[in-house]
Amino acid sequence: xxxxxxxxxxxxxxxxxxxxxxxxxxxxxxxxxxxxxxxxxxxxxxxxxxxxxxxxxxxxxxxxxxxxxxxxxxxxxxxxxxxxxxxxxxxxxxxxxxxxxxxxxxxxxxxxxxxxxxxxxxxxxxxxxxxxxxxxxxxxxxxxxxxxxxxxxxxxxxxxxxxxxxxxxxxxxxxxxxxxxxxxxxxxxxxxxxxxxxxxxxxxxxxxxxxxxxxxxxxxxxxxxxxxxxxxxxxxxxxxxxxxxxxxxxxxxxxxxxxxxxxxxxxxxxxxxxxxxxxxxxxxxxxxxxxxxxxxxx
Amino acid sequence: xxxxxxxxxxxxxxxxxxxxxxxxxxxxxxxxxxxxxxxxxxxxxxxxxxxxxxxxxxxxxxxxxxxxxxxxxxxxxxxxxxxxxxxxxxxxxxxxxxxxxxxxxxxxxxxxxxxxxxxxxxxxxxxxxxxxxxxxxxxxxxxxxxxxxxxxxxxxxxxxxxxxxxxxxxxxxxxxxxxxxxxxxxxxxxxxxxxxxxxxxxxxxxxxxxxxxxxxxxxxxxxxxxxxxxxxxxxxxxxxxxxxxxxxxxxxxxxxxxxxxxxxxxxxxxxxxxxxxxxxxxxxxxxxxxxxxxxxxxxxxxxxxxxxxxxxxxxxxxxxxxxxxxxxxxxxxxxxxxxxxxxxxxxxxxxxxxxxxxxxxxxxxxxxxxxxxxxxxxxxxxxxxxxxxxxxxxxxxxxxxxxxxxxxxxxxxxxxxxxxxxxxxxxxxxxxxxx
Amino acid sequence: xxxxxxxxxxxxxxxxxxxxxxxxxxxxxxxxxxxxxxxxxxxxxxxxxxxxxxxxxxxxxxxxxxxxxxxxxxxxxxxxxxxxxxxxxxxxxxxxxxxxxxxxxxxxxxxxxxxxxxxxxxxxxxxxxxxxxxxxxxxxxxxxxxxxxxxxxxxxxxxxxxxxxxxxxxxx
Ligand code: NA
Ligand code: NA
Numbered sequence: 079x080x081x082x083x084x085x086x087x088x089x090x091x092x093x094x095x096x097x098x099x100x101x102x103x104x105x106x107x108x109x110x111x112x113x114x115x116x117x118x119x120x121x122x123x124x125x126x127x128x129x130x131x132x133x134x135x136x137x138x139x140x141x142x143x144x145x146x147x148x149x150x151x152x153x154x155x156x157x158x159x160x161x162x163x164x165x166x167x168x169x170x171x172x173x174x175x176x177x178x179x180x181x182x183x184x185x186x187x188x189x190x191x192x193x194x195x196x197x198x199x200x201x202x203x204x205x206x207x208x209x210x211x212x213x214x215x216x217x218x219x220x221x222x223x224x225x226x227x228x229x230x231x232x233x234x235x236x237x238x239x240x241x242x243x244x245x246x247x248x249x250x251x252x253x254x255x256x257x258x259x260x261x262x263x264x265x266x267x268x269x270x271x272x273x274x275x276x277x278x279x280x281x282x283x284x285x286x287x288x289x290x291x292x293x294x295x296x297x298x299x300x301x302x303x304x305x306x307x308x309x310x311x312x313x314x315x316x317x318x319x320x321x322x323x324x325x326x327x328x329x330x331x332x333x334x335x336x337x338x339x340x341x342x343x344x345x346x347x348x349x350x351x352x353x354x355x356x357x358x359x360x361x362x363x364x365x366x367x368x369x370x371x372x373x374x375x376x
Numbered sequence: 377x378x379x380x381x382x383x384x385x386x387x388x389x390x391x392x393x394x395x396x397x398x399x400x401x402x403x404x405x406x407x408x409x410x411x412x413x414x415x416x417x418x419x420x421x422x423x424x425x426x427x428x429x430x431x432x433x434x435x436x437x438x439x440x441x442x443x444x445x446x447x448x449x450x451x452x453x454x455x456x457x458x459x460x461x462x463x464x465x466x467x468x469x470x471x472x473x474x475x476x477x478x479x480x481x482x483x484x485x486x487x488x489x490x491x492x493x494x495x496x497x498x499x500x501x502x503x504x505x506x507x508x509x510x511x512x513x514x515x516x517x518x519x520x521x522x523x524x525x526x527x528x529x530x531x532x533x534x535x536x537x538x539x540x541x542x543x544x545x546x547x548x549x550x551x552x553x554x555x556x557x558x559x560x561x562x563x564x565x566x567x568x569x570x571x572x573x574x575x576x577x578x579x580x581x582x583x584x585x586x587x588x589x590x591x592x593x594x595x596x597x598x599x600x601x602x603x604x605x606x607x608x609x610x611x612x613x614x615x616x617x618x619x620x621x622x623x624x625x626x627x628x629x630x631x632x633x634x635x636x637x638x639x640x641x642x643x644x645x646x647x648x649x650x651x652x653x654x655x656x657x658x659x660x661x662x663x664x665x666x667x668x669x670x671x672x673x674x675x676x677x678x679x680x681x682x683x684x685x686x687x688x689x690x691x692x693x694x695x696x697x698x699x700x701x702x703x704x705x706x707x708x709x710x711x712x713x714x715x716x717x718x719x720x721x722x723x724x725x726x727x728x729x730x731x732x733x734x735x736x737x738x739x740x741x742x743x744x745x746x747x748x749x750x751x752x753x754x755x756x757x758x759x760x761x762x763x764x765x766x767x768x769x770x771x772x773x774x775x776x777x778x779x780x781x782x783x784x785x786x787x788x789x790x791x792x793x794x795x796x797x798x799x800x801x802x803x804x805x806x807x808x809x810x811x
Numbered sequence: 812x813x814x815x816x817x818x819x820x821x822x823x824x825x826x827x828x829x830x831x832x833x834x835x836x837x838x839x840x841x842x843x844x845x846x847x848x849x850x851x852x853x854x855x856x857x858x859x860x861x862x863x864x865x866x867x868x869x870x871x872x873x874x875x876x877x878x879x880x881x882x883x884x885x886x887x888x889x890x891x892x893x894x895x896x897x898x899x900x901x902x903x904x905x906x907x908x909x910x911x912x913x914x915x916x917x918x919x920x921x922x923x924x925x926x927x928x929x930x931x932x933x934x935x936x937x938x939x940x941x942x943x944x945x946x947x948x949x950x951x952x953x954x955x956x957x958x959x960x961x962x963x964x965x966x967x968x969x970x971x972x973x974x975x976x977x978x979x980x981x982x983x
Contacts, residue, residue, distance in 0.1 A: 090545045120677040122430040147935035241538040242621040244549035249618030266547035397886040399879045425919035433859035627838030652828035656869040657878035663866035
């Protein structure tokens with residue numbers, strides 16, 4: 079049997095490397111051959127959920143947040159300052175997993191594993207000690223959540239596509255953005271921005287899903303091999319991402335960026351924003367999100 | 377079926393359909409479908425719909441119809457005529473004369489547009505009719521345009537450099553800067569060739585010696601250039617002044633062209649409609665071919681042909697120079713049948729590791745890839761600059777390809793030069809680190 | 812009847828042109844918004860939808876005007892009878908292909924509708940709405956091919972090749 083697995087990000091990303099390892103483990107133990115097509119080379123990112131859902135490909139990887147408009151529970155890992163450490167992110171994922179799995183199942187998909195990104199932190203032209211340092215500046219926002227966050231931080235949200243970021247900083251279209259240290263390293267952020275404040279706003283994840291019908295067509299033994307490989311991939315993801323985050327932060331320092339921890343005042347201010355945004359998120363689907371929050375907070 | 381036989385069958389079927397006069401876009405879709413069926417993938421309908429929707433809504437392509445429209449608007453003003461009148465006192469004494477207008481305008485416009493098709497379409501719309509009117513050799517007018525249109529990819533901004541930068545995780549800002557010197561190198565190679573050609577083929581240039589080359593005529597000529605230069609300066613300034621992103625700049629270009637047309641009295645309801653329908657014709661043609669190319673790329677991804685070829689090369693343990701030579705040949709062959717961006721997307725995952733293993737600088741390699749992709753824009757049967765120019769002139773793709781052949785070879789010379797002197801690529805980026 | 816047909820072809824071109832105007836306006840609005848500090852929500856998404864609509868809605872107009880390019884090097888050397896057979900054959904082939912693509916695109920719209928798919932950007936847009944022009948455009952192209960096939964079967968020269976011949980005459 080031959081399967082195709084499109085993934086959205088390039089080969090340098092931890093997520094893609096884990097996908098290769100996963101595919102290899104399955105192939106070494108069964109007759110199932112999974113070809114990983116990285117970097118959107120087979121199916122572009124926005125089309126991956128649909129391609130898996132309708133069985134055009136048997137499985138695929140996607141950024142969980144892009145499903146946020148389908149159902150607000152998919153946004154649980156994009157809510158600022160709700161889960162800011164890997165332990166909390168893991169706990170939040172355990173809390174959200176049953177609801178997510180149920181929702182994916184409705185669309186004919188089955189959850190295999192997830193790999194988190196490093197925590198999203200603040201890149202800025204100038205040093206940020208309190209929110210007032212950012213007041214009136216222009217900050218990149220690419221989703222409604224981010225835009226609302228920019229509002230609450232007293233900045234002006236700007237929509238900039240990822241490839242345009244370096245030019246947008248250099249030419250002054252934006253002065254700040256929130257993204258992971260990995261993205262900063264990939265795009266060599268030191269070429270266009272000076273300060274990195276490690277606010278750890280949220281920890282987003284990629285998920286890997288399989289088309290239910292394709293999975294059922296496998297024999298029982300192979301199904302188990304796939305599930306085992308997925309379990310190993312998820313475990314590897316959580317351990318390796320922490321190491322990757324530390325390494326990427328070190329790379330930022332090496333290249334001369336000012337990397338600092340947020341001041342206690344900034345932390346307080348951001349936490350208050352986080353509380354507001356969690357409430358607003360809950361209001362989108364009080365029952366389902368309430369359940370997730372209850373499981374998470376207990 | 378064996379992958380080699382599938383590849384041969386697909387290439388043969390494509391050539392057969394094309395030579396029977398089946399439209400290029402339809403051919404690409406049909407071959408894509410055939411490829412999917414041969415890879416035992418029978419969901420051709422779903423895959424076509426998904427891939428077309430993805431390809432036709434791509435943000436990076438939104439600028440294309442706008443630039444084409446801008447060209448249509450400018451073509452209907454006096455500006456294209458003024459461009460020639462303004463430049464002829466400057467170029468009249470140079471061997472090759474006004475053929476250099478093609479090269480220079482493409483080089484300058486490339487700094488505004490990120491794609492090669494948009495550059496060729498916009499500039500060609502303005503220059504080709506005028507060059508023909510003045511009696512320049514058709515073949516050379518078409519060749520210079522086909523060749524220098526590809527500068528759109530190398531001189532920043534550039535869609536393909538963005539695609540490569542994202543895939544290879546190389547700073548896009550650095551890639552853009554790295555493209556500047558090789559871009560100038562290509563411009564000088566093209567101009568040098570045109571001068572030599574002009575020297576040898578005086579009979580294929582207009583006989584009239586009507587080009588006044590005195591300094592007073594030159595100064596007067598500059599005044600005629602003001603509106604066009606003003607428009608390009610305005611768009612460039614808006615990008616580097618932090619007002620727009622390169623994609624949005626296309627909209628400013630259209631607005632500026634419309635304002636200029638209104639100021640010079642050539643904007644009417646009729647000419648507005650005409651220009652818009654002209655833009656529809658070109659951009660629908662290119663858009664549907666891109667959709668076909670994307671679908672064919674998808675089939676190639678499922679079949680794994682480009683990947684297999686790249687793996688075959690990586691298995692040969694070559695020296696860096698041999699590797700570059702083999703990759704050039706591989707890209708040129710793939711570039712005959714797929715569009716440039718598809719070639720990069722399909723092979724980059726296999727090729728980058730071997731490039732890194734050979735200690736080749738990824739920044740340098742990005743510029744190398746762009747140069748090879750530029751070559752693929754002017755090779756038949758699938759070459760976007762050929763399509764654009766066929767639409768502009770009615771000349772057959774093979775005629776255009778023959779006219780562009782010297783420029784294809786000149787890009788090869790540029791590849792050789794940057795391989796011998798990699799500093800041409802790497803010098804500028806090393807000067808840019810802030811810290 | 813033929814006048815109505817002309818109008819429909821022109822309509823295809825004008826709708827496509829309108830979409831290009833919409834893209835321009837959206838991007839201009841975004842630039843102005845940046846200067847004055849407001850956001851045009853999902854401008855990139857809408858520009859992308861307009862781009863798809865522009866490409867597909869204009870297909871029929873472009874086809875009739877001979878805008879879709881092809882290689883005529885070989886077929887121009889055919890004598891009249893084989894040439895007629897060749898045109899008829901490729902039109903039948905194209906009709907079959909486009910009928911299949913029409914079905915594929917309609918099915919995509921239907922599927923987006925029943926799955927209630929929404930865009931992932933700033934404003935959640937039900938995807939079947941911007942996908943509808945794609946299906947309509949392909950069907951229109953399909954009809955344009957049928958129209959050309961009917962005229963070839965009736966012994967007439969299809970309009971697209973009139974345009975092609977006009978262009979090649981000009982160059983001689
Ligand atoms: Na360019
Ligand atoms: Na080519």
